[in-house]
Amino acid sequence: MNDIFGTYIREKRTRLQQANKRYSLRQTAARIGIEPSYLSKIERGEQSYLSEEKISALALDLDEDPDVLLALNGKISRDIQEIIRKRPQLFARLIRELKNMPDQAVLKLVREVRDGDW
């Protein structure tokens, strides 16, 4: 189904594997704490279920952005979900408004918030 997540991490891992043999499927699986056969299935898109914890561990291991890997897996990190659930109306409105805004516009908001005069 969701073979884009699998394809993405397989490409990244095999690229790292060229330079360093510790990025074999088996060793990587061992580091993130799953069976090699399971990681194999996931990379080939045969099975795409992987918990947030494992995805985050994998992101750390492969030097990838956890939020990106989670998104490729159809997930959103728990801390983000928590923030939204605490003020659902507020964030729902904001996020829907931003749906079609270009990246630049959203980034401008981020900057505005960070060094803003609130």
Place this chain on the structure above:
Amino acid sequence: MNDIFGTYIREKRTRLQQANKRYSLRQTAARIGIEPSYLSKIERGEQSYLSEEKISALALDLDEDPDVLLALNGKISRDIQEIIRKRPQLFARLIRELKNMPDQAVLKLVREVRDGDW
């Protein structure tokens, strides 16, 4: 576990029931398409699993905000999730920045976006 969702909808429903007998547990359950015993369990917090579809239907029926009911149930609506997953880094940054901002500040952003000059 999550008896706040149940308590909330039970209160709202029974309040509506005072004025209109069509808001009995049985009739309400029938309108949203679940068994009365199941709605009973949910309202008493014994079981809190309810799909997004049923929660939205319930929100509509009880004249409540779907995003709020979903949040009380530990969920976030699919359309919001989709928006975030399409640009995970961007939205992750923005949302985390806004975590501790007061409502007013976030609302100001919403307004800025809506009638902004992008």
Place this chain on the structure above:
DNA sequence: CATGGTGTGTAGTGTATAGTACACACTATT
């Protein structure tokens, strides 16, 4: 006093999610 409507208790169900365990075939090394 039966009938209709109320809420609830108990038991069971199907699918999704998140994996393990182990055997197999292949390649590289020693």
Place this chain on the structure above:
DNA sequence: AATAGTGTGTACTATACACTACACACCATG
């Protein structure tokens, strides 16, 4: 020729999630 390491196939498992089905006890009311 044995050994270590590679990826993969098959079968199985446990828990979470999202419900249904049906029986029960308790009012009202005609």
